[in-house]
Every structure is written in C-alpha cells, then in structure tokens.
Amino acid sequence: MTETPERWIDPERVESAIAALAEHGARGETGVARLVYSPEWVAAQDQVAAWMSEGGLRVERDTVGNVWGYLDGRQGDLPIIATGSHIDSQNPGGRFDGALGVVAGITALAVLRERFGDPERTLAAVSLVEEEASRFPAANFWGSRAIIGRIGTEEPKRLRGYDGVTMVEAMRDAGLDPGLVQDAKRDDIDTFIELHIEQGPFLEHENLPVGIVERITGYRQYLVTLEGAANHAGTTPMDMRRDPMAGAAEIISGVIDTAFRMGRPCVTTVGRAIVTPNERAVIPQQVAFTVDARSPLPEQRETLLARHEALMFEVAERRDLKLSLRVDSDRQPVMCDPALVETIAQAATAAGVPAMTMTSGAVHDAMQMAEIARIAMVFVRSAGGISHSPDEFTTTEDAAAGTEVLTRALHTLAYPS
Amino acid sequence: MTETPERWIDPERVESAIAALAEHGARGETGVARLVYSPEWVAAQDQVAAWMSEGGLRVERDTVGNVWGYLDGRQGDLPIIATGSHIDSQNPGGRFDGALGVVAGITALAVLRERFGDPERTLAAVSLVEEEASRFPAANFWGSRAIIGRIGTEEPKRLRGYDGVTMVEAMRDAGLDPGLVQDAKRDDIDTFIELHIEQGPFLEHENLPVGIVERITGYRQYLVTLEGAANHAGTTPMDMRRDPMAGAAEIISGVIDTAFRMGRPCVTTVGRAIVTPNERAVIPQQVAFTVDARSPLPEQRETLLARHEALMFEVAERRDLKLSLRVDSDRQPVMCDPALVETIAQAATAAGVPAMTMTSGAVHDAMQMAEIARIAMVFVRSAGGISHSPDEFTTTEDAAAGTEVLTRALHTLAYPS
Numbered sequence: 001m002t003e004t005p006e007r008w009i010d011p012e013r014v015e016s017a018i019a020a021l022a023e024h025g026a027r028g029e030t031g032v033a034r035l036v037y038s039p040e041w042v043a044a045q046d047q048v049a050a051w052m053s054e055g056g057l058r059v060e061r062d063t064v065g066n067v068w069g070y071l072d073g074r075q076g077d078l079p080i081i082a083t084g085s086h087i088d089s090q091n092p093g094g095r096f097d098g099a100l101g102v103v104a105g106i107t108a109l110a111v112l113r114e115r116f117g118d119p120e121r122t123l124a125a126v127s128l129v130e131e132e133a134s135r136f137p138a139a140n141f142w143g144s145r146a147i148i149g150r151i152g153t154e155e156p157k158r159l160r161g162y163d164g165v166t167m168v169e170a171m172r173d174a175g176l177d178p179g180l181v182q183d184a185k186r187d188d189i190d191t192f193i194e195l196h197i198e199q200g201p202f203l204e205h206e207n208l209p210v211g212i213v214e215r216i217t218g219y220r221q222y223l224v225t226l227e228g229a230a231n232h233a234g235t236t237p238m239d240m241r242r243d244p245m246a247g248a249a250e251i252i253s254g255v256i257d258t259a260f261r262m263g264r265p266c267v268t269t270v271g272r273a274i275v276t277p278n279e280r281a282v283i284p285q286q287v288a289f290t291v292d293a294r295s296p297l298p299e300q301r302e303t304l305l306a307r308h309e310a311l312m313f314e315v316a317e318r319r320d321l322k323l324s325l326r327v328d329s330d331r332q333p334v335m336c337d338p339a340l341v342e343t344i345a346q347a348a349t350a351a352g353v354p355a356m357t358m359t360s361g362a363v364h365d366a367m368q369m370a371e372i373a374r375i376a377m378v379f380v381r382s383a384g385g386i387s388h389s390p391d392e393f394t395t396t397e398d399a400a401a402g403t404e405v406l407t408r409a410l411h412t413l414a415y416p417s
Numbered sequence: 418m419t420e421t422p423e424r425w426i427d428p429e430r431v432e433s434a435i436a437a438l439a440e441h442g443a444r445g446e447t448g449v450a451r452l453v454y455s456p457e458w459v460a461a462q463d464q465v466a467a468w469m470s471e472g473g474l475r476v477e478r479d480t481v482g483n484v485w486g487y488l489d490g491r492q493g494d495l496p497i498i499a500t501g502s503h504i505d506s507q508n509p510g511g512r513f514d515g516a517l518g519v520v521a522g523i524t525a526l527a528v529l530r531e532r533f534g535d536p537e538r539t540l541a542a543v544s545l546v547e548e549e550a551s552r553f554p555a556a557n558f559w560g561s562r563a564i565i566g567r568i569g570t571e572e573p574k575r576l577r578g579y580d581g582v583t584m585v586e587a588m589r590d591a592g593l594d595p596g597l598v599q600d601a602k603r604d605d606i607d608t609f610i611e612l613h614i615e616q617g618p619f620l621e622h623e624n625l626p627v628g629i630v631e632r633i634t635g636y637r638q639y640l641v642t643l644e645g646a647a648n649h650a651g652t653t654p655m656d657m658r659r660d661p662m663a664g665a666a667e668i669i670s671g672v673i674d675t676a677f678r679m680g681r682p683c684v685t686t687v688g689r690a691i692v693t694p695n696e697r698a699v700i701p702q703q704v705a706f707t708v709d710a711r712s713p714l715p716e717q718r719e720t721l722l723a724r725h726e727a728l729m730f731e732v733a734e735r736r737d738l739k740l741s742l743r744v745d746s747d748r749q750p751v752m753c754d755p756a757l758v759e760t761i762a763q764a765a766t767a768a769g770v771p772a773m774t775m776t777s778g779a780v781h782d783a784m785q786m787a788e789i790a791r792i793a794m795v796f797v798r799s800a801g802g803i804s805h806s807p808d809e810f811t812t813t814e815d816a817a818a819g820t821e822v823l824t825r826a827l828h829t830l831a832y833p834s
Contacts, residue, residue: 200652217651221697232804233686233709234634234778235617238677240802245687246673252666260655269650270662271699273692280638280707280745282688282805290697292650328697361651385657387649388699 005352008111008407011400017103018399021047021087022095031092031390032099035161036130036142037065037174044087048102048127055110057125063180064146065129065171071109073122073414079190081413082373083108083406084126086143086365091134094392096197100380100399102127104195108407112414119414121190131365135161135170144368146184156181187372191340191413194366195378195406197394201385202358209398210355210405211379212344216367217265217360218301218333219294224251224312227322230277230285241283245275247319248287254311255291259304265359266295266304296333296359334367337374340409344376347408353401378406422769425528425824428817434520435816438464438504439512448509448807449516452578453547453559454482454591461504465519465544472527474542480597481563482546482588488526490539490831496607498830499790500525500823501543503560503782508551511809517797517816518612519544525824529831536831538607548782552578552587561785563601573598604789608757608830611783612795612823614811618802619775626815627772627822628796629761633784634682634777635718635750636711641668641729644739647694647702658700662692664736665704671728672708676721682776683712683721713750713776751784754791757826761793764825770818795823 024044025034034040045067052059052069060068070080085101105125112119129143136142136159145151152158156178159167171178203211228242252270259268273289293308295301309325316323341357348355358379366375380402383393441461442451451457462484469476469486477485487497502518522542529536546560553559553576562568569575573595576584588595620628645659669687676685690706710725712718726742733740758774765772775796783792797819800810 198652199649201654201657219651230806231802232616232779233688234636234684234711234780235615235804236684236778236802237618237681238673238684239681240618243673243686245669245690249666249669249673249687252662253670256655256660256663256666264654264656267651267653267655269660269698269700270666271650271692271697271701272695273662273690273704274695275688275690278689278691280688281686281709283686284688287690292698294651361653362649363651385648385653387652389647 005350007404008115009107009400009404011396013107014103014399014403015396017051017107018095018099021099021103025089027092028390030094032089032095033092034087034089035091035135036088037170041088042174045127048087048106051106052125055106056113057109062184063176064143064184065174065176066143066147066184067127069106069109069125071113071119071123073119075120076122078121079188080122080124081191081410082124082126082189083193083195083410084128085194085196086128086131088130088132088134090132090388092390093388094390096392096394097199097387098131100197100394101195104403104406107403108410111407112411116411116415120416121414123410123414128365135163136167137162139167141365141368144365146181147186148368148371149185151181153182189369189373192366192369192373192375193340193378193406193409194364195380195402196364197387198379198382199362199385199387200382203379203381204383204385206356208354208356209381209401210348210353211358212341212348212355213360213377213379214336214341214357215296215359216334216364217294217296218298218331219292219329219363220305220327221329222291223288223326223328224291225286225288225324226316227286228284231283233281233283236283242320243283244287244321245284247315247321248289250315251312252289255308258307259293262300262304265297265361266300267361268293268304268308294361298333301333334370336376340374340376343412344378344405344409347412348405351404351408353405355405378402422767424821425532426524426817426821428813430524431520431816431820432813434468434524435512435516438516438520442506444509445807447511449506449512450509451504451506452508452552453505454587458505459591462544465504465523468523469542472523473530474526479601480593481560481601482591482593483560483564483601484544486523486526486542488530488536488540490536492537493539495538496605497539497541498608498827499541499543499606500610500612500827501545502611502613503545503548505547505549505551507549507805509807510805511807513614513809513811514616514804515548517614517811521612521820521823524820525827528824529828533828533832537833538831540827540831545782552580553584554579556584558782558785561782563598564603565785565788566602568598570599606786606790609783609786609790609792610795610823610826611781612797612819613781614804615796615799616779616802616804617799620796620798621800621802623773625771625773626798626818627765627770628775629758629765629772630777630794630796631753631758631774632713632776633751633781634711634713635715635748636709636746636780637722637744638746639708640705640743640745641708642703642705642741643733644703645701648700650698650700653700659737660700661704661738662701664732664738665706667732668729669706672725675724676710679717679721682714682778683717684778685710685721685725711778715750718750751787753793757791757793760829761795761822761826764829765822768821768825770822772822795819
C-alpha cells in the first residue's frame, strides 16, 4: 500500500462543476443564495440536467422537481442504487453544502460509464429539490420527503415562505403542478449513498479527507416559552419578581452544562431567543427560546432529553413562571447499513484515501431516505468545520477524494465481479 | 388624633382633572400615549395652562415648552418653591404617571390661593415637557435637564425619535425654537417637591396611601455584548464551542442571583437581549443584553456593580468570548433634603394621612432638579405596583390624600406662621 493507486476522478472536473453551480445564486465572492423554486434554482437544476445528459445518463424530472439521471443496468427490474444530495442553499450559504453531493453523484456515474460501460444494477444520480428550509421554514427535506411519501396533500397550500409566497405559487412559478406532489413517491430504491461536506471539525482535527458515516444523530427541537409578570426594573424588589429572564437564563445555562458534562457525542444548543417587551428598564413579561438537543446514541438522547425537561419544569415551578413546551421536531438516531459502510470503507482503502468511520451530528436527506432504503454517507473535510456560511470551504483535493471513494463504492455495488 | 382633620382637597377636583388630561392621547379604555411635542401633548399643555389661569396663577412657558404657573409671593426676590411633574407618557402608558403630579401641583396652588391668598414665598406649579424618553430614546428628563442647564447645544440636532423625526423638527412642530433651549435654564429654584405614583408594591403592601421619599436610587445601565464563534448546532462538540449564549446565560443568572442574595433595596434587571443570527440550529455569533443595576445605598451600589463586572470579565475570559461593556448611564443615589422630608411628614400627620418614609427605586425629574435645588417627593400608592402600562391605577382617595399632603407641606414652606 505504499504506492498510490491510480485515481478515477479528475479533481479539475469536480472543481469546475462546483464553480459553475455556484454562479447560480452567487452572493459576494464565495456565497450562494439558491432558494427552492427561484429562478436561480431553476437554472441550477437545468445545468444539472444538462451535465447528466452530457455524461450519458437518461434524465427524468419528478413531480416536485427532483432531477434524476439514470445509468440503466442490465438487470433493470432490480431496485436501484441511488446517490445525490440537495441543490438548494442557505440564504446565503456556501457553494459546497448539498451541491458537492450532486456534483459527486453525476461525476461518479459519468466516470463509471466511461470506464466500465453499462452496470448490472441501475445507478441513479439525483439532485434533490430542497433540504435547507431556507425559503419555506417548514419545508425541510421537501425533495426527499416527496420520494418517501411523507408530504401531506394539504402541505403545498399550507406552507408559506419568508417572502410571503405559498408553496403552491412557488411550484407553479417553477413550472410544476402542486397537485401532483404525491406522484414523486417511489418504492424502487434499494440503496442511497449521500456524499456531503462534514460541516464539523472532526475530520480536520484528525487530518483526514474523508469520513464514512455509521450513524446520523437523533434530535429533539423545542420552543420553550416562559411567562412571568412584566414590571418596573427599579421599583420591584428581587424577592417579589416573577422574572422569566431569570428562569430562561437558569434553564439555558443548565441545558448547555448538562450536554457539556454528559460529553461527546451529545450536543445542546440555544440558538434563538425572543424577549417581550425587550425594554431595558422593564422586567420581561415573556422569554421564548429554542432548545436543540442531539445525540446519535439512542440511550444518551433519552437521558439528555429527560434531564432537559426535568430542569425546565423544576425551574418554572420554583420561579412561579408559566411554562409552555412545544416540540417542533423529534427524531430517533438513524443507523447506516453496516454492509454498505464496509463497502465504502473498502473503496477508500482501494483508492488509497485515508478515512475513518464517524457519526453525523447534522441531519441530511439520507435520514429521510432511510425509511425506504438502506443508506450510508460519505463525508468530506470542511475547512474550520464551518458551514451554512459563505466562509464554507472544502479543498478540491478533498472533494475529489470523497468523489473517488463514492465512485468506487458504487462500482462495487453495481458492477459485481 | 381620633378625629379626621378637615380636608383642603376635594377628591372630585383631582379625579376630574386626571380624567380630562387622559383624553389627550387616549388609547383604549384606560391607556394614554402622549408623546412629547405631538398634537396630543400640545393640547394637554394648553389644558394645563388654562387650568393654571383659572386657578389664578400667572402662566409662563419656557423655551423647551415647560409650562409654569406662579402664585407670586410677597417676597418676590427670594428663590421660589416649585412643585410638579411631567406631562408626557409611555407609549402607551397609564393616566397617572407624571400627570398626577402636574394635577396635584396646580390643584395645591389654586387651593392655597383660595384659602390663604398670596404667600410670602413665590410658589410655582410646573408641567414638565418630557421625562419618559418614549418618543426620543435618548431624551429623558428633557424638561428638567433644560431647567438645570444640562442639554448640549447640539443635542436637538442629534436626537432622532422612533418616528424618524429630529428633535429640531419636533420642537418646531410644537411652535418652539430649538435654538433657544439653553434659555430654559434657571437658578431661582430653592425647593422642588414632586408628587408621583409609587410604581412599586411597597405602599400597597404596607396598606398606606402615601410615602415620603428620603432617597432616590442610584443606578448603572450597561449594554453587554459577548462575541463567540457561530457554528452548526449539530456538528460542533460542546468542548469545542465558543458559545456566547452559554456565557450570556451564565452572566444573566449570576447578576440576578447576586442582587437577590444581596437583598433589598438593590435590584438588577436584564430586560433586553438580542441574539445574532438568532437561528434555531446555529450556535450564535453574538448575544447582546442590557444590565440595569440599582441601589439607593451608595456602598451597596458599588459592591453590586463591582460583583457584576467581575462576573462579566471572569465568564468572558473563561469561555474565550470577546466582551464589550458599554455604560449607557450611571448615577449616584440622590438624597432628599431631610428638613423637607420632615416638613412633609408633619403635613401628613396634620392631614391625618398615614404615611411612611421610603426610597424610590425609579428615577424621576426630581433627581435632575437635585442639582440646583433641595428636593423631596410624595409617593401615592399604585394598585398592584403596576405602571408603564394602561393597567396603571391609583384610587381617587389616594390621589387626593397625596395632594392633601403636598398642599399642606407647601403651605408650611410658603406661608410661614
């Protein structure tokens, strides 16, 4: 293993595709704002479809706008092996989140066709509609949820974007019929592998270009609202206050400390807080804040959540505050398929790409696809662990290394020796 | 003392004046939004001037719009004895905050004239322009600061209201020349007594209608900004975070607990917090919050502030957060004049009005006037301790009792026996 094996993937091919996609919705030097169903998004999906055709793939668009490129296998009746990620971005985000997985999937299939011709099993590269919920706050995983049949019939009418536009209107603007969303559901996917930037610091810390995801974190997201009694900051003695800020600070400190003390891999974040009336000299009437608690270990997740909720109730009762606890999302950890993880690990070894297995602390389309297919993920090192920001960066070398591993794994799966 | 002395003040007179003033800027059933230099405010000051004339007072308006009503004394060359409060309100506030002191002052002087004719010392009732800073966030104590000569020559140009209008424009709208603000300064006030609602729970708790203020709280108001590193809520382990929310929660909990443990009369409030970017799944980049710390005891104030600041620096350093600490206002406690407090206490006894001495946790125009005059305050019970709200309420009986005490104290001062 002292010699580097020949690489199948030309780094330049990956780099130029990423740069070309980043022009659709470019913001500043390095940022991208490509919101689902926007003109920039339509142009990006058209670009993706064109690359698929150029790569010899058979192109289809489904009823929510996911673009599929097929490399048809000799055994066309078997469930397919799919790869891909999402084409929408944060507002603004970087050029790699999602887009790199789309580029890697198309590149992998085109290279496999060039090198090996038609596969035994049908391969598909997919460019998914919407993962980020950056235009419609309640529409995350729109593309992958359509595929697994988890979009309600009334949802397109109900969802409204930050821009005031409904999902129905946005879909029509992109030439889609919102009445046909259910038709995007499919049951012919055997395997889904998503390549994505890590968005965290572990690969950089370990000095490795690639990670192989064994498990995707479970999480619960709360909106916690504490209601007390607004009053004058100067005239109300401390011992007569019902101060929701005091309660919120105690809970926020407590949940963050709990996750810290329980240790890796669990994490708890309070990213959002809204104070009412938010006046310097007024004890607040109400403080609302989010709690986002995650662990990829099912038992650790349960312990973490139980401790958080016990603290919330205890503090609210002791301070005579009215607690309202809303669970906005809740998901058990998802296990990747062990055989698939092993296939990817062997592909990395064969490619001479140093890699480690790891957990994903972020959630991904693959987590949705796990409901209908066996899944795994290939992670690529993120510079500084930064993402959801124009400062997001991954080197061309790392992007190509991840694509190399993905391509070789797909080869193993679809071209049995 | 078993017989109730004859009352000089007719409660109906106070009640009807409060109700009439509340019509200028009425909001809903009980609220008032009377912002300085607005048409409602102009109408209210005109009403005040009319009542002064009807009461036999000589009316003058100064160059910032304070309205003065004089009951000229036989010794007209001696410094005057003034009483009054402010005519502007919160947005919206109640009908008593400020307004009751204006009504009480005019009523007191009119009744003294009716009963006793001209005084030895000149008495003045004043309706002050602006105390609340509810239109111009940086203009509090505009009227009293003009009187003590504490308005900068450039201030009218610099100040801008929440409505975008500059102080220069607002003054012109009210028929005033902003170039003449300095002319409102005066040096002929010997004594200033302000009657005001308590805005706190102490009188209600003690079941007393009236309080006599011995001391007005000192305070310091900070804007604390903590800067960390924004990152993904799922992928960044707890031990690698620089989370300003964790630091803010620890400091907020700490300063509130410190004031609680130090006990009455000190208070610390965090009324305002701004999180950036304020996204559920993003560790914040920055959390900014206000700290308002008060004590009427000079040594306790210093201890409180020293503990708060030590905690801020300690937490920021330990958590590797960038701390920016801005002091927005800072004021030592103000002592009321002991002889004046005693005069008011004797007036309460003579009137048969149960009263206690107390400190003011709120700040008032009297605090400004203390720079040029000896001061004291008469507090009147607030129902539920509520103020800065349309729910603010004081009974007619209590309002009249406070006015009775004020009137008798002014009689002692201006009509020496």
